[in-house]
Structure formats: structure tokens, C-alpha cells
Amino acid sequence: MLEITHLIKSFGTQRALDDVSLTLPQGQIVGLFGANGAGKTTLMKSILGFHPYHGQITLDGAPITPKNISRLSFATSEHSFFPNLTAAAHRDFYREHFPRFSDKRFRVLMDFFELPAHKPLRSFSTGQKNQFEVILALCQGADYILMDEPFAGNDIFNREDFYKVLLGILEPHETVLLSTHLIEEVSDFIGRAVLIRHGKIVGDVTAEQLEEEGKSLTAYIKETYHYRNDRVLRVLEDMSEEDRL
Amino acid sequence: MRKWLKKCTPPGIPLRGELSFLLLGNLCALLLSFGFLANYHTARMSLFDFIGGKRVLIEEAQIADFTELIHRTLWGFAVVALAMTGMILYHYFYYRQGSKSIYLMKRLPNPWELHLRALALPLAAILATVLLAVLIRFLYFVLYLLATPKECLPPQVWQQLWRLP
Secondary structure: OEEEEEEEEEEOOOEEEEEEEEEEOOOOOOEEEEOOOOOOHHHHHHOOOOOOOEEHHHHHHHEEEOOHHEEEEEEEEOOOOOOOOOOOHHHHHHHHOOHHHHHHHHHHHHHHHOOOOOOHHHHOOOOHHHHHHHHHHHHOOOOOOEEEEOOOOOOOOHHHHHHHHHHHHHOOOOOOEEEEHHHHHOOOOEEEEEEOOOOOOEOOOOOOOOHHHHHHHHHHHHHHHOOOOOOOHHHHHHHHHHHOO | OOHHHOOOOOOOHHHHHHHHHHHHHHHHHHHHHHHHHHHHHHHHHOOOOOEEEEEEOOOOOOOOHHHHHOOOOOOOHHHHHHHHHHHHHHHHHHHOOOOEEEHHHHHHOOOOHHHHHHHHHHHHHHHHHHHHHHHHHHHHHHHHHHHHHHOOOOOOOOHHHOOOO
16 A cells, blocks of 8 residues: 655745645556646655655555665656667666566557557657557556656547556556546546645545546536636636727 | 676667767877877987987986876876766766656666666776776886986886876
8 A cells, every 4th residue: 555644845935745645555546636736746756756755655554665666667748768778678678677577568568559669769759659658657567557647649549548458457456646637538447536736635536436426527626626617708708898998 | 798888877878979989088098198208209319419420328317207207198088087977977967868767767676776877887987097097107107217228217216106296
């Protein structure tokens, strides 16, 4: 279980994460939602130890150190692969450093996305780069797979294919924490939604709870975020009034 | 060797370019060190007089100090070593070029991998450059000792081997 307790992270005087507490048991697909700058990326980077922070983050009760870091993998829209290496060279690098790396899964996913194994990553299209970034995260052999906007730049067909594959290949012990803006698209395949706003967790709901309440994920997010439907209309009205004057 | 080099440098870095830079740098430093030979030749010639077309050793003539003759001719090696520190910075910066592979390096189970791959080649290159400079200084000293008439060598000449000017 990944447990985050009273996590505080500040950049200068700005508080990016404000007393965040969250528990991620194994075997869940969790959507992490929030506006730009809400703290989603900072939360993931804090879990991975990229940022110093106050509070506690533990994995099955133990702090995250080089001893257990391989139980976490990370796919980011910034990409964390080596642009000059080929896909095959990445496989070798991962094999060497992550003993639980899944060759079989790698082969299957490479074939599925029809990615070339012997071309340097820098020659891939943005969509292919995203796919490969996600493939590496899925094949590392981690129990917790953190994905930060992994599909930015992929077309809809690509993304849908990916969701299906993800559901098909995940083992029961694998947890995915997926940060994305594509709420509608992922609503059918996530089991839980966590909402973050101004560095605070403002909502945490399971798919079952939403189903019981008869609410869609989008409606829940809008409600929790106090989204005003008339916002755009009001701005347009204000503008046309100013024009008339 | 190539496999070892690949394991000790950032993945995907143009290794050939770095090795060429290192070899070229040391070659330039070596060429610059030939300045000692020119200095030595001039100093040795000043020990002699030419009388009637014959070369005659000047009485009580003494050759210039070794440290004086070698002064600045090995600086090229220092420049190469300094450039290697720049290579260290470049290696760390490499993980932020074109992608953020620094994220992968930072979450490897071996926490030293990032530093090993950034530091190993430049530090090995610095060591090799220093050793080359030491070897060349030693060879030049041997030349200075053997090619200079014994009576023209300064007193306590061996002390000059490692003395700085």
C-alpha cells in the first residue's frame, strides 16, 4: 500500500501541496484530476522522491528509498527515455536495472503499437514517443505505475486502444495512478477518482459510489470544483454589453 | 573496452565525439609540449662557442634550469583536464536535453548510477591526462639529463624533476 500522510510541498512562498493525505492500495486504477497547477505533477514527483517535502510517504510501511523504488514506475508527458537510444537499447537498459522487467509485455506492446525496435527514439512521432514512455512504465515490473498526462499529443484512436490494452494487461496487484484532463475518456476504466485543487485533496470517490449516486464522473468533478456553467455565458454577455456602450 | 565505456557514460551520448575531443585535446597538448624541445635546443646551443667552425664548450657554462625550460609547455594538459570538468557538467545536463531522462536516472535502484555515468569518463580522462603530462615531463627530464654535458648541469639537478617554476 502506498500511503501519503500530511504531505506538504512548497516552492518558495507558494504552497504546491497542502497537507495531502492519500492511500493507494494495490490493484486499483486511480484517476488524479485537477486544473493546471493544482499539484498533480508535484504530488507524483514527491512520491518518486524528486522533490524534498514535509510529511510522510511510505510503501507498505517503509519509506521510499533505492531499496524499494523499483516498485514505482513513472510515465510523463515530458518523457523520461533517452532520445538517442533505440527501443531495443532501452529494453536492455531496463532489464539491467529493473530485475522484474517484463520482456513478454514489452514485446507484446511494441507489436501492438507497431513501434520500430531499432530506430532512435528521437525519430519517433510525438504519439509514438508517448506510447513508448507508457510501455516502459508498464514493463518495468512495478507495483505502482504513475502516469502524468501520458497521452498529450496522441489521437483518440490511439488513446482508446491504449485504455483497452491497459485493462487487458494489468495484473491484479498493479496500481495505476493516472493524471489526465481527459475525464470523459477515462471515466469508464478508472475505479476511483481523486480530485486535487490548490494543492489540497478536495474529492476522493470510487466508481461504485458514483454509480450508487447516479452521477457521472464529469458531473462529480464539476460539482466538487464548484464549476459555474453560466461562466462563459456571463463573460460573453458582459462583453456584448461593453460593445453596446 | 567499448562496452565498459558505454556503461560509464550517459546512455546514448555520442561517445565517439567525446573520445575524439579527448584525443585531439591531448594531441594538441603534446604538440604544445614540444616547446620544451625548442627551449632546450636554444639553452644547449648557448653552452657552446663556435671557433673556426668548431663547436667548443664554454668554460664553466651551465645550462638553464629544467623547470625554467619546461615552464608553460605542459599547460596544454592542464587545459584538457579543465575541459574535462566541463564534460562533467555536460553529462549532467545531457539528462535534460530532448527529454527528462533525469527522472529515470533518479529512480534507478542503484542511486550511484547517475553520478557514475556522469563522472567516470571525465575523471578517467583527467587521470590519463595527468599521467601523460607526468610521463612527458619525466621523458623530457631524462633527455635533459642525458643530452646535456655533465659539467654543465646545475647542482642538485634531480630536485628539479618535480619542482614547479
